[in-house]
Amino acid sequence: MTNATQVVSLRVSRRFTASAERVFDAWLDPERAGRFLFATPTGEMVRCEIDPRVGGQYRLVERRDGEDVEHLGEYREIDRPRRLVFTLSVPKYSSASTVITIEIAPLDTGCELTLTDESVPTEWADRNREGWTSILEGLAETVD
Amino acid sequence: MNDILDQTMTALAHPIRRAILERLMRGEARVTDLARPFKMSLNAVSKHIRVLERARLVRRRRVWREHRVSFNPEPLDEVSSWIEKRRAFWTQQLDALDALLTGEDADTHRPGPVK
Numbered sequence: 001m002t003n004a005t006q007v008v009s010l011r012v013s014r015r016f017t018a019s020a021e022r023v024f025d026a027w028l029d030p031e032r033a034g035r036f037l038f039a040t041p042t043g044e045m046v047r048c049e050i051d052p053r054v055g056g057q058y059r060l061v062e063r064r065d066g067e068d069v070e071h072l073g074e075y076r077e078i079d080r081p082r083r084l085v086f087t088l089s090v091p092k093y094s095s096a097s098t099v100i101t102i103e104i105a106p107l108d109t110g111c112e113l114t115l116t117d118e119s120v121p122t123e124w125a126d127r128n129r130e131g132w133t134s135i136l137e138g139l140a141e142t143v144d
Numbered sequence: 145m146n147d148i149l150d151q152t153m154t155a156l157a158h159p160i161r162r163a164i165l166e167r168l169m170r171g172e173a174r175v176t177d178l179a180r181p182f183k184m185s186l187n188a189v190s191k192h193i194r195v196l197e198r199a200r201l202v203r204r205r206r207v208w209r210e211h212r213v214s215f216n217p218e219p220l221d222e223v224s225s226w227i228e229k230r231r232a233f234w235t236q237q238l239d240a241l242d243a244l245l246t247g248e249d250a251d252t253h254r255p256g257p258v259k
Binding site: 010012014016017018022023026032035036037038039094095096113115117 | 238
């Protein structure tokens, strides 16, 4: 998706008992990232390269049923422990690239992480077929 | 995202095309009827309709000398189901991260393995 008018997207939040720093660091530490990020229960992580600086790239390759699935991207923002922004593409499945934003808010104990996946515009993220009608109606009014 | 979904979402990214779809949700229409509210040339509207056709969001049929256009909701269902899968994917990633960190905590509270 390249249209600039498309704002944010699909959002997932989760609370952690671990501190914001530990949760943040796990995304950039090759040893930890390789154990949760893009990892599937039956897959085997065969490569996990992370260059944790703005403009730096990462490459995680998981072997799934004998096939290597590569996850690639570049870090856009690194603001420990609050914010991490990186691009993501999975060439095996699509030529498209998306932007992932991780925001971490410290709590009294632990933290809350919100992940935003910009491959889906916000207004669409919670819609079923009925929901689309109202979106399209709303937009049509602004055009008429 | 796969390329078919990308095509659907690109088609939906334009306000005129969404307005055309909104109109078609109320029933089949002639291309000339679709052009009317937008103060656009027939040619410009036809281009938008072709983008929607490529994304399978509309079907076009010929009745005598007129083109009639109708809405096909299937690609929207595919987008919705893709979004659900994507949400499940990230939820699973965050679950795995939590399990990883919780596991580390448990390890530090337990005596280490005897070497």
